[in-house]
Structure formats: C-alpha cells, structure tokens
Amino acid sequence: MLALAACLVGLAVGATPLPLDVLFAALGSPEAPAADIVRNIRLPRVLLALVVGGSLAVTGTALQALVRNPLADPYLLGISGGAGLAAVVAIALGLGGVWGVPAAAFVGGLGAIALVYRLSSVAGRRLDPHVLVLAGVVVSAFTGALISAVLTLSPAEQLRNAFLWLLGGFSGSSWRTLGVFLVYASLPLLALFAAARPLDLLSLGEEPAQSLGLDAPRARRVVYLATSLLTAASVAVCGVVGFVGLVAPHALRGLLGPSHRRLLPAVFLAGGGFLVLADALARTVVRPIELPVGVVTALVGVPLFAVMLRKALR
C-alpha cells in the first residue's frame, strides 16, 4: 500500500506537477493531455526506481544475514564502489553500451566483495563482522580514489558521460533501461527470495547452520553472486546510490521480526517505495535542477547509520 502511494507521488511530481485526476486520465488513455510525460517518462522512471530500490533493499537484507551484521549494505561493503569503478572504466574506454555497463559493473562488484572478504579474513580464519565493515569502507575509499583517477585521465566526451552517470539518478530512465535492468535482476532476485530459509540459518553462524543441515559454503556462494549481480545492475542504471539496503530492513525487522520469508518481500516494497520518494524529492527540492538521488538517500541513511552504530556499540 505504502509503496503504491509512493509510486503515485512519484508520478505526480516533477518539473510540471500533475493533479491526480490528470494523472489517472493520462494512465487511462494515451490521448489525455499529459499522456506523453506520464507514460513515456515518468512511469518507466518510477517503475525503475521501484525495482532498483527493492533490489538494493533485498541485497542489503541478504548481506546482513550473510555477514551477521545489521550494518551491512552493498554501498558500505564496497560492492557498489567496485561496480562503479568498473563501470566508469568501461565508459571511459568507450566499451559501455546498455548491456556492457552492467556486465562490467558485475565483474567490479565481485572483485570488490572478494577483496573485502580477503581483507577481513587476514586477521583470523573467521570473518569478524566489524572488521568486514571496516574493510568495506577501505575498499570504498580505494575505488573512490581510482574513479577520480579514471575520470581525470578520460577524454572530454567520455568524461562527461561517465560523470553524468556517476552522479546517479533516474533522469535517463526509459522503458528500455527498465527492460535491461529486469533482465539482469530477475534471476538473482528469485534466487534470494528462494534462499529465505538458508538466509535465516546463515544468520545463526557457520557451525549452527551446517549442523542444522544447510550446505553453508554453497548457500554463501549463491548469496555473494546474487547480491553482486543485483548491485551491479542497480549501479549500471542509476549510479552509486547508498543506504537503501540499510534503511528498509532496519525499519521492517522491528515490525515483522527477522524471518526472511516475511522480511524479503516487505523489504522489496519498502526499499522500492523509499527510492521512488527519494527520487521524487531529488527532482523537486531545487526545481528545475535535479539532485542526484544518492544525495537524498545519504541524507536519510547516514544519520540512521550513526544511530544504529551507537546502538550496536553499546
């Protein structure tokens, strides 16, 4: 319900605000006055924000169970940064394209998570969740520096493309981007929804999970692959947007409990609704200029992260 309301808001606001009756008329008939804006620009944009937000939220939730830490998020673990770096390199080399950028981002995301994993297992055989988050931050800083380097060295035309993309946001959304995203995202989303019970068990830790009958190494590989793919697909269509994976599960775990069979679908809708609203805000606060949507999610996410960190350390 809330996600649906968020979508309506997302459709209604913009450079030209539309009253609800005009909006419904436009959705109902292609001849209505605002039909072109609503059907070809706003609807794909809102739907894309919905599925990207949902995917990021599901990714965050799955990663939190995997590393057994409610502070995990594809952005904080450096997966988004790795995906962003690979995508910028692909754009700078002119290898981009609608299908190529997500593929490059996937490779970058996997590379980043592998690096984070290595860094955090150096100290001991077991992954310490706190060290893992620290390693994620280090990798994020590293990819951020490399992205700046790539941008500086790029030819002017590619630089503009890469920079526009990097700012993030849904201004370039079309039915085609939505299609590309769904092609990349459906399989990993289904895989994670199907892994709800394994995620429950993974959150108990390696030994309990194994002794309860879960093939933990295999389950972990599925989660790594699926979350990297989802992050990469999201980064490819809207740049690096952080904190959606943190906000949605945090809000819902208190209401619904930690069981992933209930949590994952709810988190998908909540994360989607959150990103649609964030995008609507980004489009309207300093109209006609659009803020990058990542700015809005960070404005909500960073204070929440601070509160959660305080609670975790107490």
Added chain:
Amino acid sequence: MILDARDATVHYPGMPAPAVAGVDLTLGPGELVAVVGPNGCGKTSLVRGLLGLVPLRAGQVTLDGRAIGTWRREEVARLVALVPQREETPFSWRVEEMVRFGRYARLGPLSPMTAGDRAAVDRALARSDVTALRRRAVETLSGGEWQRVRIARALAQEPELLVLDEPTSSLDLGHEMELFELVAALVRDGLSALVVTHDLNLAARYSGRMLVIDGGRVAAAGTPEAVMQPELLSRVFRWPVGVVSLEGAPHVVPEGRETGPRHYS
C-alpha cells in the same frame, strides 16, 4: 554403531601439528560418551571432524556405516544434532522460530511446515521444558534457558545422536545439573549422546564411557572408573589431583599448592 571413528586425524592447513591425531571412538544406540581434556586439547576439532564439518587428514569416520564424506549436510542433520559451544545471532529471533530451525533438514528451503513438523517442534519444546518461553525473544533469555532452547532445537531435528560441545561452560551449578539430568533422561529414552565437557566429575557420574584427549590424542578411554586415575589426570591437566569415590562414582579433587594432598575418610 551410529558413529565409528578409526584413526581420525584433523590437520588445519598452515598449522605445524594436527589438532586431532589418531582418535578411535565408537558410539552405539543409547550410549552416553563424555569427551574430556584440557583447554585447546582438540575436543572441538574432534567434534568437527566426527561430523564432517572439517575434512579428515587421515583415518575414517562412518555414520550409520557410511563414510562421513559421502553424506550431504541435510542427511547428517536428520541423524545427528549438534549444539555448538558458542552461538550468537544479531537478530531478535523468538524461541519458537529458533526451535523450528531444527526442521530445516526435513523441509528444505521451500516447502511449508506440516502438522507433523509442528508437532515435532511442540514435543521438543516440552521435552526441554521451554514451552512457556516460546514467544520470548532469544536475547532476553538467561544462559540456562538459552542452552535448553538450543537443545530443544536439536531435539526438533529428531536425531539419533546428540552432540553437545561444552554445554555447561557458562552455567551455574543448578542449571548445570538440570542440563545433565535432561541429557541423561534423553539417553534413557534411547538417544545416543556425545558430550564434550570440562567437568570431570559430572562426566564420570553421567557417562558410560569417557575419552580423555590430550594434545589431540587419546590419553585414556574406557569406563569412568578406568579413566579417572590420579596419575593420568594429573599429567593431562598439569596439576596434581586425587580421586575419591563418592556414592560409587569416582570424583576428582585437585590438590592445593600449600596444603598438598587432602585426605577424605
């Protein structure tokens, strides 16, 4: 035999010496075997090796007559339930949800719980006396309650063998006794149990056989009377101890540095 280990050896990569070397162990139906030994002697590694959680460097372990390496995890979980030494979860699970996880190996990732699964969960909650706690969040439980919940989860697996790794290390005397009495009652009902423990006296009192591990090897194995020898235990635990008989069970009494051996009538 449910569990049969011959020359079981666990050697972690990069370590100079094996954690467990050449351990023989058999466990039949309705038996309670206790594994004792000093800190870091390889008790937990032995448990991991026996359950196939780490690969064996040498020797073999069979479960129900079949080599452990050929079992899938969910097959093991239908026969053997492990209560690991330590366990923490960042999320606020309810007791009932926690015990339901015991059904995972019989459900798989997707199929819903049947009436039979629910009945098994109810039986397990009742057997461990935690039915009244079923709506409680696990982080609000006391140490003793949390251990009983984890045993309930293990019982929900409907196993033939229950493996407990230091189940009483953080419990006070009353909760420790409660737990050993529960395990003893389960064994009387036909369950087999392997209990890793620090408590020599309770091990001697409740187990049929004891295995003393030192430096990853078997220092002694046999009935409590055969194993609870002062010279052996003094050597293994690097502290002088005496052994007395209390109500028919051997009882270890550590000596004081100043007072020397104590004498009991």
